[in-house]
Amino acid sequence: MSQNLPVTKRRLLTTAAAAVTAVALPAPFIRRASAAPMRIGVYLPYSGVFTSLGTKITNALELALAENNNKLGGREVELLKIDSEADPSKAPERMVRFIGQGAEIIIGPVHSGVALGMIRVLQNQNTTLIIPNAGAGAATGELCAPNIFRTSFTNWQPAWPMGKIMHERGARRAMSISWNYAAGQESVAGLRQGFEENGGEIVDEILAPFPTVEFQSYMPEIAASDVDAVYTFFSGASAVQFIRQYHEAGLDRNIPLYAVGFLTEGTLDGLEEIAEGLETTMHYADDLPLEANRRFRAAYQDRFGVAADVYAVQGYDTGRLLVHALAQVDGDTGDAAKLQAALRSFEAADSPRGAWRFSRAQNPIQDIYLRRVSDGINRYQGVAAAQVEDPGTGCAL
Ligand code: PHB
Numbered sequence: 001m002s003q004n005l006p007v008t009k010r011r012l013l014t015t016a017a018a019a020v021t022a023v024a025l026p027a028p029f030i031r032r033a034s035a036a037p038m039r040i041g042v043y044l045p046y047s048g049v050f051t052s053l054g055t056k057i058t059n060a061l062e063l064a065l066a067e068n069n070n071k072l073g074g075r076e077v078e079l080l081k082i083d084s085e086a087d088p089s090k091a092p093e094r095m096v097r098f099i100g101q102g103a104e105i106i107i108g109p110v111h112s113g114v115a116l117g118m119i120r121v122l123q124n125q126n127t128t129l130i131i132p133n134a135g136a137g138a139a140t141g142e143l144c145a146p147n148i149f150r151t152s153f154t155n156w157q158p159a160w161p162m163g164k165i166m167h168e169r170g171a172r173r174a175m176s177i178s179w180n181y182a183a184g185q186e187s188v189a190g191l192r193q194g195f196e197e198n199g200g201e202i203v204d205e206i207l208a209p210f211p212t213v214e215f216q217s218y219m220p221e222i223a224a225s226d227v228d229a230v231y232t233f234f235s236g237a238s239a240v241q242f243i244r245q246y247h248e249a250g251l252d253r254n255i256p257l258y259a260v261g262f263l264t265e266g267t268l269d270g271l272e273e274i275a276e277g278l279e280t281t282m283h284y285a286d287d288l289p290l291e292a293n294r295r296f297r298a299a300y301q302d303r304f305g306v307a308a309d310v311y312a313v314q315g316y317d318t319g320r321l322l323v324h325a326l327a328q329v330d331g332d333t334g335d336a337a338k339l340q341a342a343l344r345s346f347e348a349a350d351s352p353r354g355a356w357r358f359s360r361a362q363n364p365i366q367d368i369y370l371r372r373v374s375d376g377i378n379r380y381q382g383v384a385a386a387q388v389e390d391p392g393t394g395c396a397l
Helices: 004-022 051-066 089-100 112-122 156-168 183-199 218-225 237-248 293-303 311-327 336-344
Strands: 040-042 075-083 105-107 128-133 148-150 173-179 201-208 227-234 255-259 280-282 355-360 364-374 379-388
Touching: 004 040, 004 255, 040 051, 040 089, 051 311, 075 089, 075 237, 089 112, 112 183, 112 355, 128 311, 128 336, 156 183, 156 280, 156 364, 156 379, 173 183, 173 218, 183 201, 183 227, 201 218, 218 237, 218 293, 227 237, 280 379, 293 311
Parallel strands: 040 075, 040 105, 105 128, 128 148, 173 201, 173 227, 227 255, 255 280
Antiparallel strands: 280 364, 355 364, 364 379
16 A cells, blocks of 8 residues: 555656647657657648648758758658648647657647647757747747747748838828737837837738638728728738739739738739839848849759749758758768767858848848849849847857
8 A cells, every 4th residue: 555655756756747738749769770760740730821832841841952962961851741730729639649750850730829739749858949930039039949940930020120121211190000910919029119219100010810811891991091001921822812802802002012022023924014123121132132042943843843932041040050060960960069069060151042041049040131022023222230149048058
């Protein structure tokens, strides 16, 4: 009977631990059987409004791997792909599944809410997470960890410089419309900061439920608002719908629309003159005058028969990062600290987006460009803000 107490106590502790993690992790597995293929979990949207984003990231990741004979640190690579469905609630359980399948590295997601769900399971684990899109500030802020890297942006980064541009264009009173989740809210907060620093004022914020593509019902409020600019964050299939519906309501003739570049990334085919002239800020421009960009776009077009965009660039840089880091550790992911040091040492000197490197919080420090849609492409207009670093507030790395 005297043995009952410790057993009960252990059970209580186990239950408490499970409540904290919310999901139970599978038993640790043997990480690397020397020449075994390296398993990489890829968690991206292959259905819903972000399908094209997930596809572009995956394509360009595979292009970067193919350019390295499909090997990392001398090992064959096996990509385990799961459709994230841009659904935050499914992410934790699927990360547990990846770990159970022996994923040594996980790449994903696109959606900020999904990123937070993944981090609940992966934070401070030995498995490395590389985020090739989702901009949730917390991932490289209060939830940062040595095993979490991002090759894309924080939602604040491209939004903040747009505030100055809008002010330079004469806007003083503006409103915003975006999705009601972390990415939309953080994007608007970044814009608001940049706009207010320059003397502008955001007088109204509309938040539409994710992933709606129906914006007509919001147009009367915008029309009646008496603002001199509208700022927006939409992306993928909904960006196409937003640009179209803003035009159909006749608003583009009276109230100029500004956005972070996601609005016009991969969305311009079929919009033709409706999108012409739109100005956006982003860490990429289609015609960025760099040899690395020309080479990348030609290789992407050649292999996939469609034009690259910012999502493709992020996928490609993720692949280049892996090539660099795994070469340094000879394909051995078993020593997490060594792998993390190799990842941190990556300098993207010849990225298609221009040079970038990791901040202390493991997020890119990068140039943000002003672009203008002209003849159906996002044309480079100049650097809106050079080497922008997200402050990584709350990150103790
Ligand atoms: C995000 O959820 O962080 C997100 C999604 C789509 C984008 C950009 C950011 O195009």
